[in-house]
Amino acid sequence: MYTREYKKELDLTYLFISHQLQITQKICDHIAVLYLGSVMELGTSDQIFFRPLHPYTEMLVSSILEADPDIPGLVKVPEDPGRQEKYRGGCKFAGRCPHAKEECFREKPGLFEADSGHLVSCFRYRI
Numbered sequence: 001m002y003t004r005e006y007k008k009e010l011d012l013t014y015l016f017i018s019h020q021l022q023i024t025q026k027i028c029d030h031i032a033v034l035y036l037g038s039v040m041e042l043g044t045s046d047q048i049f050f051r052p053l054h055p056y057t058e059m060l061v062s063s064i065l066e067a068d069p070d071i072p073g074l075v076k077v078p079e080d081p082g083r084q085e086k087y088r089g090g091c092k093f094a095g096r097c098p099h100a101k102e103e104c105f106r107e108k109p110g111l112f113e114a115d116s117g118h119l120v121s122c123f124r125y126r127i
């Protein structure tokens, strides 16, 4: 019996932690994308995979679609050495984010609801 069938038949709730996004898409109803221990985006599996909002989620989903690093169009997550120390007061993703503005390095974004049940930790979605 597969995980989804167990879940339905036994009315179970799983907490599944993985670095393999493809697997989470197959078995999870809701996904929280974490970066350096903080939630960057939270939504249904469809929201995360078909309408990712956070730049980090976009990069992760893009990396699944294009496994070959030499294929043009692949969005790579840029290096940011020492990031844990540098961005303690601001957005943890600021050093790698192509959309980072000055406030991102100073202020920590909260979780903003961009759509029903779709939360994202990014100033671009602050209302």
Ligand code: SF4
Binding pocket: 054, 055, 091, 092, 093, 094, 095, 097, 098, 099, 100, 101, 104, 109, 121, 122, 123, 124
């Ligand atoms: S808050 Fe700023 S640095 Fe962080 S993900 Fe959003 S745009 Fe990028």
